Amino acid sequence: MKLNVEEKxxxxxxxxxxxxxxxxxxKWITALTVDVKVKRGVLCLARKLDSENVGEWYPCFYRHLRLEMEGYFEAKKHIRIVEKSTDWEDLYGKAV
Structure with missing residues (x-):
C-alpha cells in the first residue's frame, strides 16, 4: 500500500x-471534521485501509510506519535547529 506524507x-x-x-x-474523525479537504483525505485513508485485504499484514505495516514517521519528525526537528542556529549572513555575506 502506498501512502502519501499527509496520509502517513x-x-x-x-x-x-x-x-x-x-x-x-x-470514520469518526471524518464525521467530526468540518474542513471538506481534510474530511476527504481522512475518509479516503479509511476506505483504503478498509477496502483492501490488509488485516493480516497491517500490524507490521503500522509498526514500520511509526518508526518511519518518528525518523521523519526527528529530521524535521534537526532541520529547524540548524536553521535557527545558523547565521546565514556570515555564510553568504548578506542577509537572506
Missing part, C-alpha cells in the same frame, strides 16, 4: 496496531 501523518496521529479500531476511529 494522519495514521501516525490517529492509528493504532488494531486495523478495525483504526478504521472506526478514522
Amino acid at each position: 501523518k494522519i495514521l501516525y496521529a490517529f492509528g493504532c496496531g488494531n486495523l478495525e479500531n483504526t478504521v472506526r476511529r478514522l
